[in-house]
Amino acid sequence: MTYSPILSEDALLQALLKDSLNGLILYQVVRNEAGKPIDFLYQLVNPAAAILLGACPEDLHGKSCKEVFPQGDELRMYYQQVAVSGQNLRVEYQLPTDGRWFEVFITEQVQETLLCFFTNITDRVLAEQELIKNLTLLQHTEELASMGSWDYDRSTDQFFWSEGMYRLFGLELGTPISLQTYVNNVLEADQPVALRFVDKLQRETLPFEETLRIRRYGDEAIIKIKGVVKSNSQEQPMWVLGGCWDITH
Template identity: 25%
Template structure:
């Protein structure tokens, strides 16, 4: 039925009762030819709901009586403008009634003697828009402050549907920092226009593959195009039929550190190899030199003996003193050569291991040292010594040097007491200084072999020096020796893949601790 065939009163009734939009008709109220208010003439059911008045009450009210605050908010002036200037108005306003907040989309037009006001409830859509704005703000914050570079790329296709480029839809400061271009300079621009090197680098093809197949790609790449030299750890994910998200982490610093460490490790390995060769050459030289030096030293000593004993009546006391000094110096030098030769032999020994009883080794060592033991009145005990995989000759040398060292540096006021014992310990019980150098993948159980004496002891500031060749804490006049015994002990221990430490205190004795890994035990 055409609209013109309807009774206007019937149409108005439909509008009043069924419309979802509030509709009001009001006429201006004048004072001194100025519009000071509007009188409501009629309104539909929705208008009554918004105002909280019955239709009869609404028609008896003016606009400012019901909504006095619209004068200060500027809304009333827009109603006046619609009437006086015949200019339609459209705006959104917040509307509070009975502790409820509504948002209305309001339209105002002049009609006849008054104005027609329509108001649509947009509270739900306003809330959705507010939530979307909040989500957008959160997303933008995440994008802006994300430490990873981020690019949302939209595929650009030719008429045949082939991807020929990608357009930046979104990017962030982390990407800008790497590329050297601002977010504004990249947004909306084409990838190949900004970074043509991405094609030759293979990056463009990766993005195409993900966009076409949907298969995620994760990879590490060294990008050296477009005035950039960066390492990235990248992920490419398809978002929809035409858009792809490219994210990456700049790992340039990490890679540079890794490469530097690798180069340093290579240099250290090369230096160690050179040092090893140098040490081997030095040890061979020491062996040859000490071996060859013994012959002339024996001759010096022999000739001094002849002068001292066979022609003693020809020399005065001063000359005999000189000869004695020559003999002592020759003997001392002979001891040095023997020590150097012994240390060289130990260092170059091609070690072969077999099952060895440390108790049997100890019994043999004490037999060799019986004379100084008797002379000093020493007491030597041992207990719980294990059977190990080792070299019997070197181990005999090791314990002989340790016990001889204890006998030599005995306390002048008491007889030497030396105890040797074995104890199994865990890796956690190793001294702190060994935890740093021991193999973390090695066994958890070790053997600790302790050699303790009650001798003169020494200051612990010399704990490392005593294991150096020819390093002595006392003068030759006080204690004879050449300072090679403990260095030999340390070298033998290392050949058995073990460690040696020491604890001492002046006047209170010394304890040496040998540490051997469990896998050497049988």
């Protein structure tokens, strides 16, 4: 039995271009006499990409990228890089017209063409920017309020300390943290309290708190630590989240 394709390769490409929710553009590379890529002509543009350019796909065929999208110098620089090196490239690009963010994958094709895929990543980028802003705000708040935050993963026996925690304990940022850190840094008289706190970190299922006296830069300081136990999807208490406050004064 002989296989006979229902659609030609060109028809398949056109179908993919039409139905994809992501932007797809096929460019013809234009080079100067020295062989340097200087412009890119639209050969195929799917509806999603045409909307970004504010035009109909049919109206873009054969037109210059510089003419249609004059504000896209940064994007064309990436196109030139791929046209010269022949190496695929994936970049994040902010659309100058409305501020949306796209992941752009650029790949060299046969007969001096580039195929570009545009995926909208605006929500992800905004979420990352919001996270960075919140972390920065948290750092400022911790510094002003003489506090810190931490979490402990029981399954891996690993801690995460904020910068504020390192300041409260007088430790260099990035110093490895373990359960023993609490025991090692308290006054000798408070070691039983530190051991009780460590036991709660490992076994407790309800919210808890302890007050510890620690030695910081040669002076005595008093800190209050609170913890809340969080369960995983199997309702197993696996994470402990908490805060720490300097109550010396």
